[in-house]
Amino acid sequence: MEKKAVIEFKDVKKVYPNGTVGLKNINLSLYEGEFVVVVGLSGAGKSTLLRTVNRMHDITSGDLLIEGQSIVNLKGKALRNLRRKIGMIFQGFNLVKRASVQRNVLSGRVGYYPTWKSVLGLFSKEDKQKAVEALKRVNMASKIYTRADELSGGQQQRVAIARTFMQDPTIILADEPIASLDPKTTKSVMDDLKQLNKDFNMTVLANLHSVDLALEYADRIIGLRAGELVYDKPIAEVSRSDFDSIYDESKNKLSKEA
Numbered sequence: 001m002e003k004k005a006v007i008e009f010k011d012v013k014k015v016y017p018n019g020t021v022g023l024k025n026i027n028l029s030l031y032e033g034e035f036v037v038v039v040g041l042s043g044a045g046k047s048t049l050l051r052t053v054n055r056m057h058d059i060t061s062g063d064l065l066i067e068g069q070s071i072v073n074l075k076g077k078a079l080r081n082l083r084r085k086i087g088m089i090f091q092g093f094n095l096v097k098r099a100s101v102q103r104n105v106l107s108g109r110v111g112y113y114p115t116w117k118s119v120l121g122l123f124s125k126e127d128k129q130k131a132v133e134a135l136k137r138v139n140m141a142s143k144i145y146t147r148a149d150e151l152s153g154g155q156q157q158r159v160a161i162a163r164t165f166m167q168d169p170t171i172i173l174a175d176e177p178i179a180s181l182d183p184k185t186t187k188s189v190m191d192d193l194k195q196l197n198k199d200f201n202m203t204v205l206a207n208l209h210s211v212d213l214a215l216e217y218a219d220r221i222i223g224l225r226a227g228e229l230v231y232d233k234p235i236a237e238v239s240r241s242d243f244d245s246i247y248d249e250s251k252n253k254l255s256k257e258a
């Protein structure tokens with residue numbers, strides 16, 4: 001069966017307003033259900049790559065397609081619909097700290113309600129039930145009424161994963177999802193992500209600093225160096241020594257445009 005491309009970068013270039021070239025001519029297709037890990041030195045462009053996918057960063061030239069549709073000029077409702085399809089799990093968790101776990105998880109459905117309903121917290125019975133299911137998936141159902149700021153970092157990250165699940169996304173972007181977590185919590189967060197990927201065929205694009213985790217969880221590893229795609233292999237073909245070149249400091253100099 002033909003693989004379905006979910007994210008396509010076509011000659012994508014990103015130049016920041018100060019002239020730093022974040023991405024250089026990226027050509028890359030990511031397919032339905034893949035778990036893709038991006039590796040590279042600090043400053044190589046990994047976060048930039050992830051953040052172009054949901055238009056947190058706009059690209060400078062080239063084209064970016066999600067499920068075959070160009071996203072570079074989307075505005076208003078069309079942009080909101082795009083973002084609904086894309087779950088994001090970031091390092092800072094982005095939970096509303098003073099709200100309950102339930103409220104945080106339900107906020108994943110906000111894109112499906114008119115603003116006034118979500119402001120008033122008028123979520124349907126079905127969605128409340130879905131929130132319970134989502135929390136069960138990440139082993140957090142017992143904390144449903146706990147305030148987010150009373151949870152550990154790992155628990156907060158699992159709530160963020162449950163919130164993402166509420167969106168029914170086709171893509172999950174995970175930008176260093178396990179930074180500053182202990183090894184055991186790291187494993188449970190990565191396992192939760194893998195589970196969503198497998199059970200619902202969601203495409204995961206994750207930026208990880210750990211080579212060991214990349215080798216353990218990825219179906220495919222891509223490497224960036226100084227904004228360029230320098231590596232792209234299915235996990236079966238990856239060897240540890242490949243990382244030496246991706247992580248070569250001397251080649252990680254970013255260019256600047258005047």
Ligand SMILES: Nc1ncnc2c1ncn2[C@@H]1O[C@H](COP(=O)(O)OP(=O)(O)OP(=O)(O)O)[C@@H](O)[C@H]1O
Pocket residue numbers: 016017018020021022040041042043044045046047048049254
């Ligand atoms: N808003 C910005 N304005 C200017 N330059 C930026 C901006 N954001 C990132 N950069 C630069 O773009 C390059 C790529 O940054 P990016 O954050 O994508 O790297 P990264 O590979 O994710 O690094 P890290 O692993 O440290 O998070 C870096 O040189 C960075 O300084």
